[in-house]
Amino acid sequence: MxxxxxxxxxxxxxxxxxxxxxxxxxxxxxxxxxxxxxxxxxxxxxxxxxxxxxxxxxxxxxxxxxxxxxxxxxxxxxxxxxxxxxxxxxxxxxxxxxxxEWEKTPIREPAFQSLAYPEKEDALKEFLWGFLKDQPEEIPSTIRGIIAPHIDLYRGGSCYGSVYGVLRKLRPPKLVVIFGTSHLPMKGPFAFIDKDFSTPFGLLKTNQEILNQLREILPYDPLEESFLHSKEHTIEFQLLFLQLVWNGDFEIIPVLCRSFELYLQGQDPEEDKAYILTLRSIKDFIQGKEALVVASADLAHIGPQFGDPFLIDYEMLLRLKIRDEEMLSFIERGDSRGFLDYIRNEGDRRRICGLPPIYATLKVLEPFRGKLIDYGQWRDPQGYGSVSFAGMILF
Known part of the structure; x- marks a missing residue:
């Protein structure tokens, strides 16, 4: 060679x-x-x-x-x-x-059981229940969406537990739309999947009605890149908690989101017809339905592991927390454009990998308000990297 x-x-x-x-x-x-x-x-x-x-x-x-x-x-x-x-x-x-092989199988099998979480149902239930927290006071009676981490459960479990602890006392919706970060390059703005998802808790049915509608009206094939779902963890981790608190009595629409590289360089996502038509179609489809929209999203990625020339110390983590909370305040106020512009104005130098699924979720739920439930950071012991994440509810 x-x-x-x-x-x-x-x-x-x-x-x-x-x-x-x-x-x-x-x-x-x-x-x-x-x-x-x-x-x-x-x-x-x-x-x-x-x-x-x-x-x-x-x-x-x-x-x-x-x-x-x-x-x-x-x-x-x-x-x-x-x-x-x-x-x-x-x-x-x-x-x-x-x-x-992927085209022939009707089910997306779990890719991370025994690697990122226990393989057996009872052990998994005990593992996840250990993260769930009591519901905070002053929670709205109707929750239309959440933002949850997608970092591994061992590092982000407490934050997962905070936001899903809010959901466990609510009535299950009929439909859950999950927008997740794709950690691989994508051609289209979104990658859908028509396969049902299997986890140690059982099978979750993927809603086929919306997929059939999208295939008729979108200028791209929403299933062309479905293979990207096969080894992507960002949807799988959310399903575990959703099944834990609601026993799987709902259908799902799993969606992977393309990087925002184009939009951070100047192109407006609102002017991307394929992008905005997809979100409007989902918004119309869930209108009047008992539905929850989930953004599976981490926040900042900093340090040498992600390309920065500096090690991460605790003073830097404090500054990062301030910047993250300032950024998330736009979501609390219901300002999706302000959230995007905040990241664009700083040149995405903190690498907010959850920007695509968060922005998609906010656009589908507009108008909305948000509430920060929990915030966390992981730091490599030697300072080579740090990832931040948050749990929020949207109403």
Whole structure:
């Protein structure tokens, strides 16, 4: 392979026994997680599809003053290819095989049981109940939507428990729309799915009526990128809590949201016909129905793990909390545009990955008001990264 190219991957730096390593994670779930030494990662960083092996050797020598032997380079290329981490014909064939398998199955099976939460129903129920909190005072009698984290349950469980603790005493709706962040690139503004979802608590039916309507009126196929749901956690984690508090007596509309990169660069989402038509259609569909809209959304992502040149200390976390609460105050006031503009004006330098599902939720529920129920932050012990998240109710 003369010009190796690394696939888009999640890269997480960490230290082990005093040495820096890098975890490579495939969001598509095709490849298993791989750990590279710092040297191997630096070599792999040249795998952009343009550099041939000879130029990689020369560039490595120029930057690091160390000889890179051809057999060492070729071994790394073969290892990454064997792991399906390079864009090769081998990977494309495997990807097409998985797509065919996906099209044949009527059910989206749980992707994270035993990895992110207990596999058995009883153990899972005990695990989740441990996070649920009592309902705060002064809660509106009608709740039309929530914003909940999608960070892993071990780090964000308390915040999940705060917002879902509010729901457990309410009557279950007939329909739950869940907007979630897609952690992979998307072509269309939204990716729907026509499969029912299985969890350790049982099967949740996906509403087919709205999907049939959307396929008739939208200028894109809402199911074209349904495969992105197969290994995405952002919907799955919400379903667990929804089934816990309401026993699954409702249908769902799971929706993954494309990155807001285009809209943060100047294009107005209100002028994107495909985007706004999708949201108006969902808004019209749930009008008059007993429905809840969920935004599965984390907030800021800062630190070297996410591309910043600085470590995260506790003073920085305090400043982050102030900025987050200032941003969320627009939601409390019912100002979806103010929320978006706040993030645009700061250049999204805090990387609010939950912006797409939150904004979609707010547009579907307009007019609305919000209330902050809980706020949390996770910080890497060595300061290499931090993620913030919140629980809110919308009414």
């Amino acid at each position: 003369e010009n190796p190219k690394l696939r888009p991957l999640e890269i997480i730096p960490f230290y082990k026994e005093g040495k820096r390593h890098f975890l490579l994670r495939d969001r598509l779930g095709i490849a298993k997680e791989v750990v590279l030494s710092e040297k191997a990662f630096l070599i792999a960083s040249f795998f952009n599809g343009e550099n041939d092996l000879r130029s990689i050797q020369m560039e490595f020598m120029r930057r690091y003053g160390e000889l890179l032997f051809l057999d060492e380079l070729e071994r790394l290329v073969k290892f990454l290819d064997d792991c399906f981490l390079l864009e090769t014909e081998r990977f494309k064939k495997r990807y097409e095989e998985l797509l065919e």
